[in-house]
Amino acid sequence: MTKKILCPVDGSDHSDVGLVQAAELAKLTGAHLTICAVNLAVGGARGPTINQWTDEEAEALLAKAEEKARAAGATDIGSAVVISRAAGQAIIAYAEELGADQIVMGTGDKRGVKRLVLGSVAAEVAGQAGCTVTVAR
Structure with missing residues (x-):
């Protein structure tokens, strides 16, 4: 039985599809829903690390979610x-x-060459996670 659901979001339309599915599943099962935003860090090595969002932007994204x-x-x-x-x-x-x-x-509508070039976070998570993964479109 599902007791804890994790739903990553990034503010995009396709992550909202996953969020709605996660919320509906949590409602049906009584599970706790944790929403997470992965704030991608770039830079480092010889310069400062810069995050994709400021702390305020990340918190606003989570509040909306x-x-x-x-x-x-x-x-x-x-x-x-x-x-x-x-x-x-x-x-x-x-x-x-x-x-x-x-x-x-959620996942974007990436097929064929686009998926090969851009990669797919959803595919990586589905292939490597140690728990059930539901990908919504």
Whole structure:
């Protein structure tokens, strides 16, 4: 039985699809929903590390996501910002740390060459996570 759901979000339309699915699943199962935003870090080595979002932007993103999850019926919600250089690995590691039974995430409509060139965080998470992964489109 699903007790802990992790839903990574980035503010995009496709992550909102995953968020709504995660919220509905949490409502149906009574599971705790944790929403996380992976704040990608770039730079370092010889210069400063710069994150994709400021702390305020990341918190605003999570607040909007929590509002959408509540509107979709979830009631037991938590959130976190994870800072990492690799989104997929950060999601997998955080799911393990959280003890998540399931990861629910959206994915863009990337097929063929676009998927090969751009890669897919959802595919990486689905292929490597130690728990159930639901990819919503």
